[in-house]
Amino acid sequence: MLEKEAPHLLEKRETKERREGLPELNNATKGKVVLRFAPNPNGPLSFGHARGLVINSTFRAMYDGEFILRFDDTDTKVKPPMLEAYAQIQEETEWLTGRKPDRVIIASDRMDVYYQRAREMLSQEFGYVCQCPAEVFKEHRVTKTECPCRNRSTQSNIELWEAMLDGQFQPGDVVVRVKTDMTLKNPALRDWPALRLQDTTSHPHPRQNIGSKYVVWPLLDFQSAVEDQAQGVTHIIRGKDLMDSTRKQTLLYQHFGWTYPETMYWGRVKVHEWGGFSTSQMRKDIETGTYGGWDDPRLPTLGALRERGITSEALRGFWLELGITQKDISVPLATLYAHNTKSVDDTAPRLSFLRNSNVFELQGEDIPGNLELATHPNHPSMGTRTWNLETGTILLEESDCHQNKVRLKEFADIALHGGIARFQGLQRSDKRPIVHWLPDGCGGPATLIETANGVIHRTDGYLEHHEHPIGTIVQLERIGYAKILDDKTLIVCHEAKSEGA
RNA sequence: GCUCGUAUAGUGUAGUGGCCCAUCAUGAAGGACUCUCAUUCCUUCGACCCGGGUUCAAAUCCCGGUACGAGCACCA
Incomplete structure (x- = not known):
């Protein structure tokens, strides 16, 4: 009796395990699934488009099927296509999904x-x-x-x-x-x-x-229906705002004697920090100069997110976690940032950056000539950086200078008096705060760009010398992750939490 | 107005009649580790929209209500 029930129980137990990733597709045969994502090229891709790309391309991978990128560019007046968007969208699709689409279709062709x-x-x-x-x-x-x-x-x-x-x-x-x-x-x-x-x-x-x-x-409903049939699309996964499209198109399919693909829908997503953005509106605001361009860090475009160091891996993790529920949801950027931190921390070299630095003369006995620091505290294989102390002067962030005794991170205890930093030994002797710092000469001027509440702030400071290529995402110690834009400019990846939000 | 859809912790998410006094993540709070306000690890907090019904048993099925969203464009 017990033996009889045991297998049954065991089986059930397994189905109760938390589902990992996307659910199964209805009516799907491995190798025979054809999916598509069809943006309007009236501008480059935005954050929301990433959902369609991530979900559809992930299903493609799950079923070893085909993924079509289709440009629905059949309106020349209300949402006129933007010529540059065709190439940009293809490039962004490849960046985000890690793969070229199996087919690219342009409706106007x-x-x-x-x-x-x-x-x-x-x-x-x-x-x-x-x-x-x-x-x-x-x-x-x-x-x-x-x-x-x-x-x-x-x-x-x-x-x-x-x-x-x-x-x-x-x-x-x-x-x-x-x-x-x-x-x-x-x-x-x-x-x-x-x-x-x-x-x-x-x-x-x-x-x-x-x-x-x-x-x-x-019009969309006709073009899309005819094209899906022509391309042999088997599964359509799109926003639930297009539910009536499915119904309209199904009626058309019946007339033609075709069978409509399987469909799934996701609900509306709002991001707390962004409100409503439309491609058309962004286009206007860029034309009038409200924003500097499509990759202005305040904009929710894929280009802007990428530019400020949000990885495709983070974006994929984010959208996959939301899945394809039909619920309308509102998410904070913190969720995206959590994914990004995970994707970036392990490989982000550490650097020291001082905002509003003050100069101190380092005085004392037995001060070493130079210092070797790990590039990444958890990964010795990433090498070291060397700081030369022979100039005898050091820099600290202004906000750290109001205390008498601080510990220079990875180096020594010091006491601050006027412009003098008195060396008190290499050993950590008490619980005084640890601050990041730099020896004079070990860095150079740099600007840190940060957006907060729709405003771009530029903070000038003193950045440790480094040889990381442009585009590297680094961690500025005690500040946060930032991406190197050029030899004198960085941009903060995750904007600071806004108070009261 | 008509039509369609959704309602699980602060925010997301799992869960399709008993394994659920409900999963996981994120968040917040506390702690461990750490010469970063990072990473990692531990602990705690916190939810099935409301009202009926079906059933031995309901987050799960049915009905009603409420809330929110979408469509009703010669836009996509």
Whole structure:
């Protein structure tokens, strides 16, 4: 009896173990999973985009599948694409996921595919050209009534379609709709628009070979649905704001006789310290000079985070930990910083940096000529740095100079009097505070950049000499992690905790 | 208004009827280690939205309420 139950209990016990990482995908076969992430290249990637990249690319790895990066650049007016973003997004994707996407698709290169499907839709009578003004159709949608255009003949639909392509209409005059059902419970799904006109003469597409070539453009729901089918996408994981997109697209798939991919959604994420940022708004603020550029450290772009020393590993850990719940959440940056500390501490060389340094003359007997310090306290293999004491003068941070007795870290006890630092022996003799310091001549002027509450602060100071290459993330002792931007500038990785937040 | 979705510690997250007086992380507080206010380690704090129902048994299923979010664009 007990033996009978034992295996059962054991099995159950295992399922209760805390799940590590992402959950399983429904209907997924190893080697046959195709995922995609489809940003609009109207600017470089931001923090939020990282979620789509991390989640989708991690599933790709889990199932040994394929990952597609797709540029949904089908709006030239409301969210005009930015030419430089195409290359930048690809580069950032590779940085973040550690791998090139298996395929890169640009929607504006695929217009013939969308046109072909639109034509099929019209000739197979599950789409129609609608000439109702937006306001009028809205009325139909609300009252669940069909608009007169809905019963147009196939012949007439095709003719109007040709006229659209031919430029015989103005944007706003005409649109191609998917025939669903005007009595559908969900108003969002009622005869939704699939393609519309754009004035690409006054708003040309920034890609040279596209420019003003097309006036008829697919809308997201149509373009995305058709492209997912064309690429054989098996699983779509995206924000839950696109849940109705799934429903719209499923209706389209039914018309075409296709099977819609498996879908999963994540909720909205807000970061306490950032509020709402939109790519369009950032673009404006950069143009007006509010921000210095896309990698301005105050901005939540991937470029900015990377620039100030947030590693791709930390970003991955952060998003994987949030997973794919549909809950709307608000997270503090401290969570991201905790991941970053983990990813960075083990390899960050230690350096001394003095903000507002004061000079003291070091006096006393038996003072050694130089000093050897570990580059990293836990890793002797990272080598040592040597400080020469022969100038006889040392520097301390101003804020550490108000005490009479301090211990110079890794060196000696001293007593401070006026401009004199009296050497009191190498041994630590009491519990006096330990401060970081530098011998004069062992460093040079440098600036530390830090952002706090949306303001950039620059602190001039005295930085220990080093030979770490630009881009190295170091730890400034007693200050925090910082990234080397050039030979005289560093930027703080994790902004200080803001009080009262 | 209509439609859809979500509700577990301060913040995130695990948990799909008994292993749960609930997991892990982060945070806060305390401590150990350390010649950094770093790292590492230990301890403590702290939660199943509310009300009904089903059941021997509910965080887990059902109904209602409440709260929050999203969609209803010729944006993505």
